[in-house]
Amino acid sequence: MPVLSASNVVRRFGAVTALDGVSLDVEAGECVALVGESGSGKSTLLRAFNRVTEPDAGAIRVDGQDVRDVDTVALRRRIGYVPQDGGLLPHWSVRRNASLVPWLEARADAAAAADGALELVGLPAAQFGDRWPHQLSGGQRQRVAMARALAANPRIVLLDEPFGALDAITRSDLQQMFAGLRRRTGIAALLVTHDLHEAYLLADRIAVMRAGRIEQDAAPATLIGAPATAYVQQLLERAHVRPEGVR
Amino acid sequence: MNGARPLAAGVVLAALVIASSATAQQSGAAPGSGRPIAIGSKPFGESYLLAEVFAQLLEARGHRVVRRLGLGGTDIIFPALQQGAIDVYPEYTGAGLLVILKAPPEPDASRVFDIVSREFRARLDAIWLPPLGFENTYAMSVRTETAERLGLRTLSDFARVSRELRAGFTADFIGRQDGLPGLTAAYGLAPRSVNALSPAVKYQALMAGSVDVIDAYSTDGLLARYPITVLQDDRHFFPPYDAAALVRGATAREQPSAIAALTELSGRIDVLRMRRWNERLEVNGDEIGRVARDALNELGLLAAATDTSAAGGAAGASESSLWTYLWGRRAEIGRLTVRHLMLAGVSLLLAVAVAVPLGLAVSRSTAAPAVVRGVGVLQTIPGLALLAFLLPLLGIGVVPALVALFLYALYPIVQNTVAGILAADSGAAAAAEALGMTSRQVLWHVRLPLATPVIMAGVRTAAVLNIGTATLAALIGAGGLGDPIVAGLALSDARMILSGAIPAALLAFAVDWCLGLVQLAVTPRALRSERLP
Secondary structure: OOOEEEEEEEEEEOOEEEEEEEEEEEOOOOEEEEEEOOOOOHHHHHHHHOOOOOOOEEEEEEOOEEHHHOOHHHHHHOEEEEOOOOOOOOOOOHHHHHOHHHHHOOOOOHHHHHHHHHHHOOOOHHHHOOOOHHHOOHHHHHHHHHHHHHOOOOOEEEEEOOOOOOOHHHHHHHHHHHHHHHHHHOOEEEEEEOOHHHHHHHOOEEEEEEOOEEEEEEOHHHHHHOOOOHHHHHHHHHOOOOOOOOO | OOOHHHHHHHHHHHHHHHHHHHHHHHHHOOOOOOOOEEEEOOOOHHHHHHHHHHHHHHHHOOOOEEEEOOOOOHHHHHHHHHOOOOOEEEEEHHHHHHHHOOOOOOOOHHHHHHHHHHHHHHHHOEEEOOOOOOEOOEEEEEEHHHHHHHOOOEHHHHHHHHHHOEEEEOHHHHHOOOOHHHHHHHHOOOOOEEEEOOOOOHHHHHHOOOOOEEEEEOOOHHHHHOOEEEOEOOOOOOOOOEEEEEEEHHHHHHOHHHHHHHHOOOOOOOHHHHHHHHHHHHHOOOOHHHHHHHHHHHOOOOOOHHHHHHHHHHHHHHHOOHHHHHHHOHHHHHHHHHHHHHHHHHHHHHHHHHHHHHHHHHHOOOOHHHHHHHHHHHHHOOHHHHHHHHHHHHOOOHHHHHHHHHHHHHHHHHHHHHHHHHHOOHHHHHHHHHOOOOHHHHHHHHHHHHHHHHHHHHHHHHHHHHHHHHHHHHHHOOOOOHHHHHHHHHOOOHHHHHHHHHHHHHHHHHHHHHHHHHHHHHOOHHHOOOOOO
């Protein structure tokens, strides 16, 4: 049973159809990258899974349950979430930020869970725990956002362009870090990115979106070797991704 | 959002309960013949002086008195009399007829007195004592030299030659129907030019020859000072403004001996006397208690023994420097400052208790702009108008002052609360919500802490505004540093004005600085800049 499942999801914003009958599954432990240009609907689809966006039609299931049948707050607390800008609370310390979800769940070990998650993302709590977000670099802030998403040990994490605003070297470091922690935790991930290289590097499957529809949903090698549509082909060419071009 | 409304309602309710119990206390002191007589005055020199004359006369006759001087115009002081906040004040029959009874004008002085006597007694339970003996009405005045040269004694004489003369009138007089337009119609005036002059300069303008006729008041002290002739209103265009003591009916019944004492003044003060006393007060800057004492002595109503000692004591004070003056009044200034701080502080705390929850409640809703605008409308009501509006509900004194200041303080706080909440880091709030904070938790743990510096800035604005506005409280007898400001303005006494204005300004600085520290304390540590308050 997929941990995340969208079937025939439609979402309109006024005259604009952001999602036009999209279906997508993410299996347990799997990392699926949603790739596409701005406005292709990839972030909207991601946000439908934690009910930040409500579909106009179709169904969203998490762990097999229709999200409309479960409490929204409880649903969100068991799904990790990393936005592009990190979204850290500027008035909370690094440790307090990381402990957000365990604290909301009133867990006694919230601070310990936060420290564990900070270790996992490469920020030793003893060194970074008491700092303020504004005292961190952009990459460090995204690591804290990642730790916050993972501290309550969710089985699923949603990442919305998590490395998009970082410089190339930092981005590469964080990608390595993310790949490593996925290996260790086996967490399922839905990763929204406009960067095909990143998708290729991190994902088990890539879904290419265009105008609210999925053009192709395939393993990276399949996608690159056999683009299903001219658009996918074009996207690959523009990104200079070729079968021999990637490692 | 639903929780904040009952809270706001509760705070308002609490304020009203405090208000009504305080009002009850005021009137609770009423019965019993030993009760002090509360004497009021309007905020201009002659009214102060007459009230002080009333007060000293009553004291000399063995009555205890309370002075509540400088209450804002007729619209405020007469309701205060009816409600028993004061027992007596000097009023003018013309104002009683036109402003209070809203009756048509009537030229005959004794008829006006008959009308107001009858109507006030029957409908308003207030008693006009027999007039003091002088009128204070518009007095068209020319240089005596002009009057002699052109043979002017009356306004009809003036009308004959008005084409050759230049007029300098106050803007108020030029605009009022019972001013220049009516006068022009009644006498067929056509001055060569009409210049708008401020009251402060009209006498200088007349004496310097810049204008030939001005609208004076018949008892202005300056009329006694310059060679000026007042033209007789031979067609009785101006309604009679005979001065008299206006007494609350209940007081007249309970304390007849006090009322009898006040009638000793009836018919004793003619216009020349009043002019001379006004001159001492407003032109020479003599101390009001001393002028009143000398006036009563002149009328033979005081034992001479009380005169010399008091007059000697006051003489030194009028020549001392500002700082000596302030130092000499330090106990009084301290008392007024404490009262002022109480007025501004209590109203501010109530406003914070209402405005912050209100701002939080509406900030996330589409109603926010409407609510902010609605509260903003309160801000546009002039202070005196708001006080006059509250008067029928709350009387005069501390309670209506607190309510008015509370209403004025709401706007900057609601405005800044809404702005602060909306400006709070939306990325952080959105992420917190997406990770499972309830919207209430987002408000409480994210938006509110991030908005505190902005909200506190609104509170500081409100506090400084409140300290300034609280000086108006003097006009409804609530005390505070406005007392010497209002009295000083009425008596043209700059030192007296400064003895209220300087402490008020210092108080505003001090309170703003203290609230700056509070702002620093409530701002989340990570958001504090190095700036001091």
